[in-house]
Amino acid sequence: MATKKQIHELIGRAVADPAFRASLVEDPEKAVKDAGYDLTDEQMAALKQADLEGFSADLEERLSKQVGVGEVGLAPWPT
Numbered sequence: 170m171a172t173k174k175q176i177h178e179l180i181g182r183a184v185a186d187p188a189f190r191a192s193l194v195e196d197p198e199k200a201v202k203d204a205g206y207d208l209t210d211e212q213m214a215a216l217k218q219a220d221l222e223g224f225s226a227d228l229e230e231r232l233s234k235q236v237g238v239g240e241v242g243l244a245p246w247p248t
Contacts, residue, residue: 170209179206179216184225193221 171179179201183190192200197217201208208216 171206171212175206176212179204180219180221183221184228187225190221190225 182204183193189200189204192203193216198213201213201216
C-alpha cells in the first residue's frame with residue numbers, strides 16, 4: 170500500500186514528466202510497478218480514472234497565466 174506521500178509523489182511525477190505520464194496512460198500497472206510503487210487495488214483504480222493529461226494541461230495553462238508568459242514547460246521529475 171502506497172502512503173499518502175508516495176501517492177503525491179507519483180501524481181507529481183505524472184504531471185511534471187511527460188514520458189512517465191504517457192507510460193501511466195498506456196499501461197498504468199506496469200508504469201507504477203517499474204517506478205517502485207506498491208498500490209492497493211483501490212489506489213490503482215483511482216489512478217486509472219484520473220485524467221492526468223487534462224490535469225497537466227490545466228496546470229500548465231494556469232502557471233502560464235500567473236507568470237505572464239507562454240508555456241511554462243514543466244521540468245521532468247527528478248529520479
